[in-house]
Amino acid sequence: MMIERVLVVGATGNIGIAAVKGALRSGRQVLAVVRNQASADKLFKHVGSSEGIDIVEASVVSDTGIKTVVHQVKAGKLPPFQHVYTCVGGEYTDVPLKDITTDRLRKNMNMSFEANFFAYRDTIEYLQEQNHPNTMGQGPLFSMATAAARENEKTNVRVNEVYLMFRVEVDEAAAEHGVTSSSEFASVYEEILANPEIRGSRVRVATPADIKNLKWAKKF
Numbered sequence: 001m002m003i004e005r006v007l008v009v010g011a012t013g014n015i016g017i018a019a020v021k022g023a024l025r026s027g028r029q030v031l032a033v034v035r036n037q038a039s040a041d042k043l044f045k046h047v048g049s050s051e052g053i054d055i056v057e058a059s060v061v062s063d064t065g066i067k068t069v070v071h072q073v074k075a076g077k078l079p080p081f082q083h084v085y086t087c088v089g090g091e092y093t094d095v096p097l098k099d100i101t102t103d104r105l106r107k108n109m110n111m112s113f114e115a116n117f118f119a120y121r122d123t124i125e126y127l128q129e130q131n132h133p134n135t136m137g138q139g140p141l142f143s144m145a146t147a148a149a150r151e152n153e154k155t156n157v158r159v160n161e162v163y164l165m166f167r168v169e170v171d172e173a174a175a176e177h178g179v180t181s182s183s184e185f186a187s188v189y190e191e192i193l194a195n196p197e198i199r200g201s202r203v204r205v206a207t208p209a210d211i212k213n214l215k216w217a218k219k220f
């Protein structure tokens with residue numbers, strides 16, 4: 001049987017670590033996009049192993065970063081993937097909105113909106129071309145996730161939005177700050193991968209109890 005693989009974009013973050021863990025726990029492998037070797041080391045440390053994880057260095061905030069990754073996959077230089085989970089993030093800050101400068105806003109829009117948009121735009125055709133039930137998971141792009149869910153309603157790609165309403169951090173930080181850990185949150189992605197009925201949906205994770213009792217609703 002073919003072993004499936006998930007491309008995780010933003011793999012080294014709190015949510016990315018959860019996606020990597022969820023993918024590995026479900027028996028899949030991971031192709032993780034990282035910005036440099038230090039980020040790769042961070043990923044292996046949080047996951048506890050490098051087994052089942054391939055790494056590719058690319059700039060996810062640039063217009064061409066993910067395109068280059070897909071080209072390398074198509075050329076057989078990187079392993080193929082059937083699923084994409086994108087969760088690049090901007091700054092986590094408590095600066096009041098009224099004090100956020102335009103420069104800072106734009107930097108964050110690039111790190112959050114643009115990077116996740118590029119990840120969708122530049123992988124979706126590759127997923128659709130496959131004769132295989134694939135998935136695309138989006139965290140940070142609420143309205144785009146709706147358009148993507150509509151566009152893929154009748155394709156082989158299940159597009160879902162994960163709407164997370166509380167704080168998740170990598171295990172050590174979570175223990176220190178008393179918040180939910182990436183290892184716990186990984187169950188959400190594991191369940192999405194396992195359940196073909198979850199498609200075109202918002203998976204609403206409003207409280208930690210929702211992790212084990214997943215709630216989802218069609219987005220349109």
Ligand SMILES: NC(=O)c1ccc[n+]([C@@H]2O[C@H](COP(=O)([O-])OP(=O)(O)OC[C@H]3O[C@@H](n4cnc5c(N)ncnc54)[C@H](OP(=O)(O)O)[C@@H]3O)[C@@H](O)[C@H]2O)c1
Pocket residue numbers: 009010011012013014015016034035036039042059060061087088089090092111112139140164165166167168169
């Ligand atoms: N954590 C939560 O509880 C939570 C809750 C609700 C929504 N969200 C949303 O989920 C998304 C991810 O959150 P998170 O907590 O996982 O964020 P995070 O821990 O800050 O991770 C951000 C990820 O994006 C990458 N990244 C950021 N800027 C980059 C850049 N300029 N170039 C390359 N890579 C860059 C980071 O790579 P490096 O490791 O190399 O820095 C990391 O992989 C965010 O949009 C956030 O708003 C999170």
